[in-house]
């Protein structure tokens with residue numbers, strides 16, 4: 340039997356990922372102070388709103404986003420189409436590779452990627468939605484592959500580490516999820532899919548990344564990697580970098 344969200348026609352072991360422009364989401368990103376530094380890098384005009392009162396700031400930002408969408412309408416629509424087409428070229432290979440890795444169904448949800456005018460790339464684990472900067476230098480395919488991995492990884496952790504998961508701090512799991520992505524997306528089978536040999540790292544240092552790569556080489560399965568990582572991480576005598 341096929342589960343909801345599983346597309347019979349494609350025979351992929353993964354969910355259909357939709358691509359959809361969403362100006363509201365970009366307004367939210369633009370007005371979120373957490374993203375301010377990343378936002379102004381590509382949109383320096385927005386520094387003008389930095390010191391405004393909250394209401395005036397929001398009005399300024401909203402107008403800016405509105406205008407940008409109007410003046411870049413065609414670019415954005417083309418980007419949405421291209422992201423969709425690009426993903427279609429790798430999705431079956433990607434889902435085969437993730438299937439081998441996790442050997443479990445993808446969590447249910449409406450998977451939606453929103454092309455964004457900002458290079459912030461937030462994702463929502465619960466709803467399976469994420470934004471990808473429409474001019475992302477590492478390619479939108481790479482970012483989609485990265486964000487999608489978070490969704491299945493979190494599901495795996497919740498299913499297999501239910502008891503421990505509740506005791507672990509959210510930031511420990513988040514870091515583990517990012518380090519896992521750093522390692523997995525450097526495996527030859529994933530490089531063949533994304534075309535990215537050495538993408539940006541979440542690990543705080545190259546040494547930390549190399550430790551995680553070594554850990555993978557000694558474990559080779561998601562379960563063993565996670566278990567070993569958590570043991571090492573919670574052991575105060577082991578100096579996992581930045582622990």
Ligand SMILES: [Zn+2]
Nearest residue numbers: 485489517520
């Ligand atoms: Zn990530």
